[in-house]
Amino acid sequence: xxxxxxxKYGQKNLKGKxxxxxxxxxxxxxxxxxxxxxxxxxxxxVCEEAKCPNLGECWDAKTATMMILGDTCTRAxxxxxxxxxxxxxxxxxxxxxxxxxxxxxxxxKYLVVTSVDRDDLADYGAGHFxxxxxxxxxxxxxxxxxxxxxxxxxxEDHMHTLAKSKPFVxxxxxxxxxxxxxxxxxRRAGYEKTLSALKFYKENYPDIxxxxxxxxxxxxxxxxxxxxxxxxxNVGVNIITxxxxxxPTMAHLEVQRYYEEEEFVHLxxxxxxxxxxxxxxxxMVRSSYKAADYLDFLDEKLGTEKxxxx
Numbered sequence: 504x505x506x507x508x509x510x511k512y513g514q515k516n517l518k519g520k521x522x523x524x525x526x527x528x529x530x531x532x533x534x535x536x537x538x539x540x541x542x543x544x545x546x547x548x549v550c551e552e553a554k555c556p557n558l559g560e561c562w563d564a565k566t567a568t569m570m571i572l573g574d575t576c577t578r579a580x581x582x583x584x585x586x587x588x589x590x591x592x593x594x595x596x597x598x599x600x601x602x603x604x605x606x607x608x609x610x611x612k613y614l615v616v617t618s619v620d621r622d623d624l625a626d627y628g629a630g631h632f633x634x635x636x637x638x639x640x641x642x643x644x645x646x647x648x649x650x651x652x653x654x655x656x657x658x659e660d661h662m663h664t665l666a667k668s669k670p671f672v673x674x675x676x677x678x679x680x681x682x683x684x685x686x687x688x689x690r691r692a693g694y695e696k697t698l699s700a701l702k703f704y705k706e707n708y709p710d711i712x713x714x715x716x717x718x719x720x721x722x723x724x725x726x727x728x729x730x731x732x733x734x735x736x737n738v739g740v741n742i743i744t745x746x747x748x749x750x751p752t753m754a755h756l757e758v759q760r761y762y763e764e765e766e767f768v769h770l771x772x773x774x775x776x777x778x779x780x781x782x783x784x785x786x787m788v789r790s791s792y793k794a795a796d797y798l799d800f801l802d803e804k805l806g807t808e809k810x811x812x813x
Contacts, residue, residue, distance in 0.1 A: 678718055761786075771783075
């Protein structure tokens with residue numbers, strides 16, 4: 504029996520941040536030298552820009568996240584601290600090359616590529632994503648690339664453009680439960696829209712793993728979380744992550760609840776029981792947290808199957 508029942512998830516328990524939400528400050532020779540090298544080349548990771556609490560752990564595992572298509576988002580989600588505006592069609596054509604340089608400099612085995620929403624571009628940025636993935640495939644064929652993408656307005660031509668570059672994982676975040684989609688997400692985003700995009704990729708490119716993430720602590724209930732998990736499983740999503748929502752500024756949505764660590768364990772169990780292939784769940788888990796663990800999982804699974812067949 505859980506000390507904190509799921510039935511209380513919609514209730515506030517804000518008595519200050521729990522101690523387990525305090526992350527270790529990244530340090531060590533590897534972290535310092537890599538950061539220095541990145542600055543010298545004018546390369547930046549989302550890990551640093553977002554002050555990700557898992558930065559040191561992921562870098563040590565040879566995993567990093569790169570943001571492309573600039574730092575200005577055309578949407579304004581109420582949980583996100585990325586600045587909003589109109590980039591007016593600007594893109595950095597050198598980003599595929601920069602991504603390749605980052606992989607080489609950091610000795611990465613797994614690169615996550617993400618971006619802001621770019622509704623100002625004719626293809627919403629799909630072609631630029633594909634260029635980055637293709638460049639890594641040519642320059643570093645042994646490196647796996649996960650893309651955490653916008654919805655591209657669920658235009659099939661644009662989604663095909665992205666998927667044909669053959670990333671290892673295609674991720675798009677549902678972010679929250681159906682009832683809370685608005686106001687949590689921008690009006691141009693949508694619960695059904697994300698499900699539709701994830702379904703498209705799985706139906707048309709079944710060999711590419713699909714992934715999504717949910718924030719908790721926004722006032723959702725257990726039943727709503729289970730409903731979201733079932734909806735995601737029904738469209739073939741392989742990987743799901745759960746993490747605690749933390750308010751970036753006073754202008755953003757208020758945290759309704761800090762989940763207990765055991766509740767994250769319970770969420771993980773429910774997700775596995777529903778049938779997800781791989782689950783990451785914890786207070787500090789973010790979309791790209793230890794993303795390469797899925798690769799390790801597949802290697803272990805393949806090895807087990809080989810042993811079983813032999």
